[in-house]
Amino acid sequence: MTDRPDDLGIMTGSFALDAVDDEERAGMDAALLESAELRSEVESLRETALLLAYATEPIEPPRDLKAALMAKIAATPQLPPLETPVASGPASDTTGREARHAPAAHVASSVGAAESTARRRWFQRPGALLAAAAAVVIVAGGGFLGGNLVNSGSQNTGSPQASTSQSSSAQLDKIYAAADFERTTTPVTGGGTATVVWSDSLAKSAVILTDVKSVPSDKTYELWYIGAKIVPAGTFNTARSGVTTTVLTGKKTKDATVGLTVEPAGGSKQPTTKPIVAVPTTATSTSSAERANSSDPPGGSGASSTPPSTASSASTGESSATSSDVASGVSGAASSSGSTATGQTATVQTPVVGGSVSAGASGVGVSASTPAGVGADASVGSSGVGATVTTPLGTGVDAGVSGSGTSVGVQTPLGNVGVQLPTLGR
Amino acid sequence: MLTLVTRDTTGYEASSADAPVSTDELLVRVSHGDQQAFSDLYDQLSGRVLGLITRLLKDHAQSEEVTQEVFLEVWQNASRFDQNRGSAPSWILTMAHRRAVDRVRAAQSSRDRDTRIGIRDFETEFDSVTESVEIRIEHERVSRALARLTEFQRQAVTMSYYGGYSHSEMAAMLGVPIGTVKTRLRDGMIRLRDEMGVTS
Numbered sequence: 001m002t003d004r005p006d007d008l009g010i011m012t013g014s015f016a017l018d019a020v021d022d023e024e025r026a027g028m029d030a031a032l033l034e035s036a037e038l039r040s041e042v043e044s045l046r047e048t049a050l051l052l053a054y055a056t057e058p059i060e061p062p063r064d065l066k067a068a069l070m071a072k073i074a075a076t077p078q079l080p081p082l083e084t085p086v087a088s089g090p091a092s093d094t095t096g097r098e099a100r101h102a103p104a105a106h107v108a109s110s111v112g113a114a115e116s117t118a119r120r121r122w123f124q125r126p127g128a129l130l131a132a133a134a135a136v137v138i139v140a141g142g143g144f145l146g147g148n149l150v151n152s153g154s155q156n157t158g159s160p161q162a163s164t165s166q167s168s169s170a171q172l173d174k175i176y177a178a179a180d181f182e183r184t185t186t187p188v189t190g191g192g193t194a195t196v197v198w199s200d201s202l203a204k205s206a207v208i209l210t211d212v213k214s215v216p217s218d219k220t221y222e223l224w225y226i227g228a229k230i231v232p233a234g235t236f237n238t239a240r241s242g243v244t245t246t247v248l249t250g251k252k253t254k255d256a257t258v259g260l261t262v263e264p265a266g267g268s269k270q271p272t273t274k275p276i277v278a279v280p281t282t283a284t285s286t287s288s289a290e291r292a293n294s295s296d297p298p299g300g301s302g303a304s305s306t307p308p309s310t311a312s313s314a315s316t317g318e319s320s321a322t323s324s325d326v327a328s329g330v331s332g333a334a335s336s337s338g339s340t341a342t343g344q345t346a347t348v349q350t351p352v353v354g355g356s357v358s359a360g361a362s363g364v365g366v367s368a369s370t371p372a373g374v375g376a377d378a379s380v381g382s383s384g385v386g387a388t389v390t391t392p393l394g395t396g397v398d399a400g401v402s403g404s405g406t407s408v409g410v411q412t413p414l415g416n417v418g419v420q421l422p423t424l425g426r
Numbered sequence: 427m428l429t430l431v432t433r434d435t436t437g438y439e440a441s442s443a444d445a446p447v448s449t450d451e452l453l454v455r456v457s458h459g460d461q462q463a464f465s466d467l468y469d470q471l472s473g474r475v476l477g478l479i480t481r482l483l484k485d486h487a488q489s490e491e492v493t494q495e496v497f498l499e500v501w502q503n504a505s506r507f508d509q510n511r512g513s514a515p516s517w518i519l520t521m522a523h524r525r526a527v528d529r530v531r532a533a534q535s536s537r538d539r540d541t542r543i544g545i546r547d548f549e550t551e552f553d554s555v556t557e558s559v560e561i562r563i564e565h566e567r568v569s570r571a572l573a574r575l576t577e578f579q580r581q582a583v584t585m586s587y588y589g590g591y592s593h594s595e596m597a598a599m600l601g602v603p604i605g606t607v608k609t610r611l612r613d614g615m616i617r618l619r620d621e622m623g624v625t626s
Contacts, residue, residue, distance in 0.1 A: 018527045044619050062490070
């Protein structure tokens with residue numbers, strides 16, 4: 001037996017046929033990252049191996065297999081950025097089962113380096129994918145059990161009020177259970193996704209980060225409600241891998257944008273860096289007429305069944321054309337006022353590249369500075385946004401950021417900031 | 427790109443089932459929690475998945491169990507599927523093979539399989555009647571390509587892919603150095619690739 005590194009070159013056939021052991025697979029995975037030549041050979045041999053699969057005779061499974069499976073998936077959460085709610089009860093059922101396949105330590109190591117993993121072909125690391133899946137299942141299920149997984153943001157010094165971590169998972173459950181539950185999922189610059197869930201009737205929201213890198217110990221993630229004012233809503237750091245759920249502290253005002261920035265440890269009173277996530281919590285207007293009653297002014301209790309306004313429907317429509325060369329797409333309706341927003345349901349997915357800023361019609365929510373490693377494009381999304389968006393961004397904002405593309409000067413208290421204006425209207 | 431996705435707590439999305447939908451498209455829908463798409467995807471691919479797994483595991487009950495695991499994994503991991511990196515059937519069959527191999531190796535007690543798997547076994551395994559022309563053609567194509575390999579290459583390739591043997595297991599069984607098995611597998615696969623015109 002030879003174990004020289006150059007042996008990997010002759011192991012491509014074994015690898016493609018799954019004839020390697022775990023250790024060899026790990027070695028090969030690493031080597032594949034280094035060598036394009038090796039990758040190309042492995043890919044072609046994988047394709048070849050699939051023809052061997054195609055040549056086997058199909059066997060129709062018994063009917064009850066499908067019935068059992070359909071029941072199972074109905075109770076099984078999916079890996080984000082999927083749209084299945086992080087359901088509590090049934091999720092736990094699969095947790096224990098999957099956990100056997102993926103010890104926690106393995107999970108952490110295999111999905112920790114999100115970027116390098118992402119560059120690998122899916123077929124190179126089925127084990128890692130499995131582990132990642134299991135990890136998410138564990139976290140999704142366990143998030144409602146373990147307080148450390150559901151952050152309350154309570155350690156934030158800049159945050160006026162902090163919910164106790166004890167109650168945060170209960171709050172999250174309430175948000176999910178709310179009649180006017182809303183959700184938006186957006187990719188996060190630097191990797192991972194952010195899902196913002198909220199309920200206007202509860203005036204609460206939560207952010208679920210998946211595979212978002214942790215910040216170093218001298219930094220923290222900080223959440224913000226960006227409305228007429230920018231209000232700190234808690235700090236936290238993400239788990240090394242997997243899913244981190246944080247319920248924002250304080251009350252969400254209607255149409256406020258939920259922002260996420262990287263701040264010095266301890267948090268800031270006002271954002272000092274550009275948001276890496278900015279999601280308007282505007283009720284969308286595209287479906288579920290039965291939810292129309294749920295839109296109330298913050299704190300209100302009456303049922304206002306205002307039909308969707310033109311403004312909000314226009315802004316939630318087909319905005320996809322705009323974002324290819326625009327720094328970011330910003331999701332959500334920017335309805336003209338709270339009174340026209342409805343509690344109707346839709347999920348808007350939007351990539352955020354280089355940090356995005358969104359402005360509701362109230363014209364709020366702007367980022368100005370760029371944390372290291374995050375793209376330099378600022379953007380403001382709003383339907384019917386004027387040439388100038390005034391932002392109450394506070395202290396410590398760098399004004400030196402300029403966007404590319406269709407730049408529009410945005411007045412901030414700190415100077416001009418170049419922004420991208422995605423055309424959100426149809 | 428802004429994508430508007432209807433959220434529905436049951437996970438069902440309105441899928442226009444009128445036109446036939448590609449498995450790739452179905453898988454994308456599955457990634458959004460579309461259970462109907464999952465059902466359709468299952469209908470289209472479960473036969474292949476179970477066929478492949480049964481080929482390795484022989485035992486029907488176990489094979490069905492693993493098939494279920496595979497599709498559960500498909501459900502959970504659908505968001506990780508990247509159309510640019512291969513088709514949905516490839517993605518799913520790759521997972522299925524990997525799982526079947528893991529299962530075979532875990533079950534040492536059932537490792538009393540014939541070590542002399544080769545082209546002849548490949549043929550006899552496929553003896554039963556198949557209605558699908560497509561699969562017949564695919565099978566013939568693979569048979570022809572396998573026939574172009576050396577006996578040793580063929581044995582190594584079929585033992586590993588259809589038998590789930592690792593190269594070190596094969597080296598021990600065949601009494602040859604592991605490097606020899608690796609070379610046979612690689613040369614055999616490259617030959618197969620070229621015979622079948624696989625480009626990647």
